[in-house]
Amino acid sequence: MKDLTKEILEILEDDARATPAEIATLLGASEEEVAKEIGRLEDSGVIRKYMAMINWDKIDDGYVYAMIELKVALQRDKGYNAIAKRIARFSEVQSVRLISGDHDISFTVRGKSMKDVAFFVTDKIATLEGVESTCTHFVLKSYKEHGVVLYDKSQPKRLVITA
Amino acid sequence: MTVREKIEAKRKGKLRMKELGSSKPESYVASAVRGLPPSGIRKFFDIVADMEDVISLGVGEPDFATPWHIREACIYSLEQGHTSYTSNKGLPELREMLSETTRQDLGLDYDPEKDMLVTTGVSEAVDLAFRAVLNPGDEAIIPQPCYVAYVPDVILAGGVPKTVATKLSDQFKLRSEDIESALTEKSKVLLLSYPNNPTGAIMTRQDLEEIADVVVENDLLVISDEVYDKLTYEGRHASFAQLEGMIDRTILLNGFSKSCAMTGWRIGYALGNSALIGAMTKVHQYTMLCAPIMAQVAAVEALRRGEAEMKAMKREYDRRRHLFVNELERLGLPCFEPKGAFYAFPSIEGTGLSSEEFAEGLLREQNVAVVPGNVFGDGGEGFLRCSYATSREEIVEAVERIKRFLDGLGL
Numbered sequence: 006m007k008d009l010t011k012e013i014l015e016i017l018e019d020d021a022r023a024t025p026a027e028i029a030t031l032l033g034a035s036e037e038e039v040a041k042e043i044g045r046l047e048d049s050g051v052i053r054k055y056m057a058m059i060n061w062d063k064i065d066d067g068y069v070y071a072m073i074e075l076k077v078a079l080q081r082d083k084g085y086n087a088i089a090k091r092i093a094r095f096s097e098v099q100s101v102r103l104i105s106g107d108h109d110i111s112f113t114v115r116g117k118s119m120k121d122v123a124f125f126v127t128d129k130i131a132t133l134e135g136v137e138s139t140c141t142h143f144v145l146k147s148y149k150e151h152g153v154v155l156y157d158k159s160q161p162k163r164l165v166i167t168a
Numbered sequence: 169m170t171v172r173e174k175i176e177a178k179r180k181g182k183l184r185m186k187e188l189g190s191s192k193p194e195s196y197v198a199s200a201v202r203g204l205p206p207s208g209i210r211k212f213f214d215i216v217a218d219m220e221d222v223i224s225l226g227v228g229e230p231d232f233a234t235p236w237h238i239r240e241a242c243i244y245s246l247e248q249g250h251t252s253y254t255s256n257k258g259l260p261e262l263r264e265m266l267s268e269t270t271r272q273d274l275g276l277d278y279d280p281e282k283d284m285l286v287t288t289g290v291s292e293a294v295d296l297a298f299r300a301v302l303n304p305g306d307e308a309i310i311p312q313p314c315y316v317a318y319v320p321d322v323i324l325a326g327g328v329p330k331t332v333a334t335k336l337s338d339q340f341k342l343r344s345e346d347i348e349s350a351l352t353e354k355s356k357v358l359l360l361s362y363p364n365n366p367t368g369a370i371m372t373r374q375d376l377e378e379i380a381d382v383v384v385e386n387d388l389l390v391i392s393d394e395v396y397d398k399l400t401y402e403g404r405h406a407s408f409a410q411l412e413g414m415i416d417r418t419i420l421l422n423g424f425s426k427s428c429a430m431t432g433w434r435i436g437y438a439l440g441n442s443a444l445i446g447a448m449t450k451v452h453q454y455t456m457l458c459a460p461i462m463a464q465v466a467a468v469e470a471l472r473r474g475e476a477e478m479k480a481m482k483r484e485y486d487r488r489r490h491l492f493v494n495e496l497e498r499l500g501l502p503c504f505e506p507k508g509a510f511y512a513f514p515s516i517e518g519t520g521l522s523s524e525e526f527a528e529g530l531l532r533e534q535n536v537a538v539v540p541g542n543v544f545g546d547g548g549e550g551f552l553r554c555s556y557a558t559s560r561e562e563i564v565e566a567v568e569r570i571k572r573f574l575d576g577l578g579l
Contacts, residue, residue, distance in 0.1 A: 012483070030494045031487035031560075161233065165216045165537050166209050166226035168316040 009034060013042055014051070021055035060155050062147065068115045070099075070144040071122045073130065074108035076137040085109060088135050097125050108140065119143060204320050208543030215531055223566045225554040226537035228365060230429040230510070234466070235477040238428065241469035242462050250461055256453040258286025258437070259464045265471045266437055273397075274407050276415060282442035285449050286467075288459045290395045290423040290436035292452070295321050297391045297419045297438065300447035301357060302327035308357035308391075309350045311342045312545030313513075315365045315393070319545065322357075330355070333547030336515065339504050340369035340547075344382040351386055358388045360408055363396035366544045366553035367513045368506020373406035380411050389444075390418045395436070396509040398427035398478060401486050405508075409439070416441040419448075426509070427478050428470045435463040485510050488556040488563060495567040499574060510557040513541065517550040519577055527552060533576065534569035 012032050016023050023031075025040040032039070046052045061067040077088055085103050092112055093101045101112040116122035123141065131139050147155055194202075209226075216222055233239075257263065263280035270276055278284050287293040294317060302308065304326040310318050312331045322329040330350040334340045347358060362371040383390060390408050397405040409418035423436030436459075438448055452458075470478075489506060496503045496514050503514035516526045523540035530536050541551030556563055 012487075015483075016487075031490050033490040163224075163227055163229065163231065165222055165224045166212050166539060167228045168207070168209060168539070168543065 009038070010042060010046070013039060014046070017043075017052065017055075021057070058151055058153060060147075062155070068117065069119050069122055070147075071114050071116075071126075072142045072144065073112055073114060073126055074104075074140045074142075075110040075112075075130070076107075077109045078135045078137055080135055088133060091133065092130065095125075095129060097122075200323060204323065207316070209539055212527070212531065212537065212539075215528070216537060219531075219535060222531070222535045222537055223558075223562050223569065224537040225556070225558065225563075225566055226539050227555050227557060228511075229431040229557065230426065230481065231557050231559065232429040232481055234429050234433070235470075235474060237473055237477075238430070238466050238469045242466040245465040246462060250465060252461060254286075254458045254461050254464060256449055256458055257281075257284065258459060259461070259468065262286055262464050262468050262471075265468060266439075269471055270439060273405075274410055276407075276409055276439075278439045279442070283439060283445055285438045285445050285452060286459045286464060287423075287436045287438060287452065288456050288463075289425065289434035290393060290421050291317060291434075292456060292459075293421040293423070293436050293438045293448075294318065294391070294393060295325070296448040296451050297421065297444075298322050298325035298327060298357070299451050300444065301389060301391075301419075303356075305354060306356040307350075307352060307354040308359060309347060309355060309388070310359045310545070311346065311361075313340070313364075313366050313541060313548035313551070314359075314361050314544055316543060316545075318359055318361070318393075327357070328354070331546045333545075334367070334369070335547060336502075336504060336551075340364060340367035340513070341371055341375050342379060344379045347379060347382045347386075347388075351382075355386060355388060358383060358390050359393070360390055361393040363394075363400055363405070363508025365396065365509050366511050366539065366541065366548070366551075368504075368509050368511045370400055370402075370507040371406065372403060373410070376406055376408050376411055380408075380414065383408075383414075383417065388417075390414070391421065392418055393421045395421070395423050396426050397422060399482055399485060399510060400508045401482075401489060402507050419444055424467050424470055427482075428474055429481060430463075430466065430470065433460075433463040433466055435459055435467045485557065488558075488560060491560055492554070492556045492563050492567070495564065499567065499571055501570075501574075510555055512554045512556060513551050514554065515551050519574070519579060521577075523549055523552060530570065530573050534573045536566050536569045536573075 009032065013028055016028050016031060025043060026036045029036040029039040077085065080087060089101050089103060089110055092098055097114050097116060099113045099115050101110065104111045114122050114125060116125060126139055126141055130136060149155060263284050263286065266284060267278050267280040270278055287296065298308065298321050302325045305328060307328045307330050308322045310329050310331045311334050319329045332346045332350040334342055334346060362369060392408050394407060407420060409415045409420045419438055419440040421436065421438050424430040438445060492512050493503060493505050496512060501514040501516060503512055506512050519526060523542045527538050527540040530538060539553040541548035541553060
C-alpha cells in the first residue's frame with residue numbers, strides 16, 4: 006500500500022469529517038490527488054462509511070449492549086458463512102465475527118432494554134438451525150471503544166514555555 | 169552548653185560575619201556563575217503565571233505522554249524492587265541495545281563496554297563532553313541560533329564560547345565559511361545540533377561533508393547533539409560521525425526525550441572513542457554516579473518495543489508541520505520549511521518589532537506563548553520559535569490569534 010493511501014485512511018479513521026483540502030495540507034499533497042484517492046477508496050469498498058462515535062451512556066435514553074457467543078454445528082458446503090450472514094441481517098446486530106477458542110461466532114447486539122436483547126437472542130438466534138448453544142454477556146460499562154477512552158481523564162500539565 | 173550560652177554564641181557568630189563583611193549570601197556565588205546570562209524566557213514565565221486560556225507554542229517537548237508500555241515497564245520494575253545504582257556506564261542491557269540500534273540506524277560500531285556512556289538526559293552528556301575536553305581558555309565554536317545550554321556549559325567548563333550565526337538564506341545550515349570566521353589558534357571544539365532547535369534546520373550528509381575539511385584542517389573535535397535525529401522529515405538523518413574517518417573525531421550525543429516523549433525521565437547517552445568516553449565517564453562517576461535506574465529500564469523498553477508508537481508520533485508531527493507552515497504562509501510571515509525537530513522559526517522582521525516585543529505583545533494581547541528568537545543567540549533576533557508539538561486545533565487557533573495580533577499592528 007502506498008504511504009499516501011495509508012496516511013489518508015489513518016486521518017479519516019481518526020476524523021471522518023476531515024476534508025480532502027485539510028488532508029492535503031496535513032500531508033503536503035495536492036487536494037486533487039487526495040480527493041481522487043478517497044474516491045477510489047470509496048468505490049473499491051475500502052472506506053465503507055463515515056460515522057460519528059457516540060457515547061450513548063451520556064444520553065438518558067441510552068442503549069443496552071450485549072456480546073453473544075455461539076457454538077455452531079458446521080453445515081456441509083456452507084461452513085460458517087451461511088449462519089454468520091444470516092445473523093448479520095438483523096438490524097439489532099452491530100457486529101458479527103468468526104472467532105477461535107471455545108465458541109465459533111461472536112456478535113454484539115444493541116437493544117432498548119435487557120429484556121429486549123434477551124428475547125431477541127432466545128427468539129431469533131437460539132432457534133436458528135445449527136446453533137447449539139448461546140452465551141450472552143451484557144455490557145455493564147464501556148471504558149474504551151474504537152481506540153477512544155470514554156471516561157474523563159485528568160490531563161497532566163506541561164510548562165507553558167521551555168527552551 | 170546551656171540554652172543561654174548557645175544564643176550568645178550564635179549572636180557572636182553573626183557579629184563576626186558582619187565584621188568580615190560577608191553577611192550577604194550572594195557574595196559567596198562564584199563569579200563564573202554570576203556572570204552567566206539569566207534565562208531569556210524567565211520574564212515570560214512570570215507573565216504567563218497570571219494568565220488563563222493561553223495557547224502555548226512555546227514548549228520544547230512533545231505533547232504526548234510517554235507511551236503506556238514504557239511507563240508500565242518502569243512500574244513493573246519498581247514492583248520488582250529495581251531501585252539500586254547501576255554501573256557508572258549504565259545498564260549493560262541498555263548499552264548492548266544502543267550499540268545494536270546505532271549500528272542499524274547509522275551503520276556505526278560502538279563497543280558497549282568502552283565507547284558508550286548512559287547519562288541523565290542529553291543535558292548531562294553535553295556538560296560532560298565540554299568538561300572532559302576543554303582546558304581553560306580553549307574555544308568551542310557554537311553555531312547559533314541554538315539550544316540555550318551550550319554557551320553556559322562551555323563557560324562553566326572553563327572554556328570560551330565562540331558563537332557564529334547561521335542564516336535564513338542558508339536555511340540555517342552551517343557553512344564552512346561560518347566556521348572559518350570563528351576560528352582562532354585556540355579553537356578546539358565544534359558543536360553541531362541538527363536537526364536544530366529552534367530553527368528546524370537539518371544538515372544532510374552532503375552539508376556535513378562540506379564542512380568536514382575545515383574541521384580536519386583545524387583539528388577540531390565535533391560534539392554533536394542529535395537528540396532530534398528521529399524527527400527528520402525529509403531524507404535520512406545524517407551524523408558527522410558517519411563521514412569517513414570522522415568517528416573518532418566526534419562525540420555523538422543522543423537521548424530518548426524527543427523521539428519517545430520521555431523528557432521528564434532524563435535519559436540520554438554519549439557515543440565516541442573510548443578515550444573521550446572514558447574521560448566523560450570519569451566526570452560522570454564523581455558527579456552523577458549513574459543515570460536513574462528506572463529511566464534506564466524505561467529506555468530498554470523504548471528500544472525493544474517503542475518503534476511503532478515513535479513512528480506514529482513522528483507522522484503526527486509531520487502532519488502538524490505541514491499544517492503550521494501552510495497557516496504561516498497565510499499570515500505572510502516568511503518562514504523556511506523546517507525539515508526536522510518540531511519547531512517553525514518564522515521571521516517577524518517586517519513588523520518592525522523586536523522578537524521580544526512581538527512575543528510579549530502576542531502573549532499579553534492574544535494569549536499565545538512563543539519564544540523570542542533572540543533567546544537562542546546570534547542570528548535569532550527577528551524570529552520567533554513556534555513549537556508545533558501541540559494539537560492541530562490549537563495550532564489553527566494560535567495562528568488565528570497571531571493574525572489578529574498582526575492586524576492590530578496596522579501594518
